């Protein structure tokens with residue numbers, strides 16, 4: 001079968017169960033596509049073909065001897081921020097160009113135990129800092145819808161690989177939008193769960209109070225299949241919360257079976273004018289407003305809500321995230337992990353040159369900003385103040401959620417921009433304006449395709465939920481996808497057969 005890469009996770013699981021194809025055939029199909037087509041996209045840093053083939057063979061044997069795990073033998077891949085035992089984990093950086101982790105991240109282990117097979121590690125902005133995947137030491141990633149465009153970032157490799165049909169689903173991490181914005185640029189569904197829902201153990205830290213692992217798929221249903229084994233308490237991550245995990249996959253099935261032609265009746269969707277402000281591309285705005293109208297036609301009520309001015313949120317984020325990053329990245333000192341400079345003269349020279357040569361310019365910029373914000377003379381003026389504003393952002397959301405069930409807005413102010421644009425840092429930071437408040441407040445949010453520009457680029461609609469409403473977001477996106485077909489469209493690369 002040459003179109004196996006266009007099947008959903010549910011279809012792949014059914015096909016494996018009914019012996020239409022084996023995991024070995026499936027794995028070979030995806031590996032073949034990666035080998036033939038990823039030269040154009042650059043979505044993988046490491047293709048772990050040997051281990052994937054072994055795991056596929058083992059999955060086929062286990063299935064033959066009665067193992068009934070539904071996802072046994074379904075391929076996927078991980079953002080290269082997740083530690084994988086025995087396999088290179090670079091975080092997109094020269095600093096970790098030779099780092100082989102001695103252990104698996106909790107989610108890597110849980111996903112494998114659910115039966116998935118990892119095909120390798122996906123490209124990303126260095127240490128997850130960026131919005132266009134151009135800061136990777138391993139080169140820029142190209143958007144499979146249009147190879148001259150960026151895929152978004154920082155999880156650009158995860159988004160591009162999924163949109164190119166190299167994997168059905170992939171993991172990502174989202175500190176300020178790094179799942180939702182690339183999902184929007186690549187025509188995918190991307191889910192950032194509630195902070196604490198998914199373990200961060202073994203996920204290389206950028207800004208620990210904001211970082212959260214999540215999923216990429218073509219549909220909300222595909223995301224639910226991957227989120228299911230990821231979600232849950234992990235005693236090794238003190239910020240992971242011990243709270244029952246709903247059966248997301250079952251909830252989607254039930255929701256689909258129980259609705260008629262007004263699936264959203266009773267659902268209140270909040271719309272904030274702050275999310276439709278200056279800088280919003282008119283085509284993006286039109287598609288998002290059209291999607292809101294569709295939700296209304298399908299029974300939802302639109303209510304006006306207010307959230308904190310996104311410009312204030314942006315400034316808060318770009319104070320706190322670099323502050324946490326500067327502290328987290330101090331562990332990369334040329335002694336304990338990865339890159340070490342040649343012939344250091346003394347200890348100070350070892351630290352200075354290892355860090356100057358090992359980190360790229362964007363990471364160095366963040367470390368400088370963060371160190372400045374945390375320095376004795378400026379701590380209260382910048383860091384403490386930003387923490388106070390963070391509280392206000394959360395309170396504004398709390399007020400908004402008294403009026404509505406979910407908030408809808410664009411995921412990003414523009415569609416995917418050109419790889420040649422070489423945005424200055426501040427312009428790039430402005431592109432995060434609609435995603436970062438969610439991380440500052442620890443909320444769940446999902447981005448889903450809601451149309452295409454005249455140039456054929458995908459546009460994303462973002463739904464933001466209250467804490468622990470991850471299931472509501474998935475169901476709302478899933479029902480929307482029963483009434484629309486944007487998520488079924490294939491990128492130029494996914495259409496290429498081999």
Ligand code: GLN
Nearest residue numbers: 128129130175176177178
């Ligand atoms: N673009 C944002 C930043 O560079 C968000 C990155 C992320 O979510 N990892 O900080």
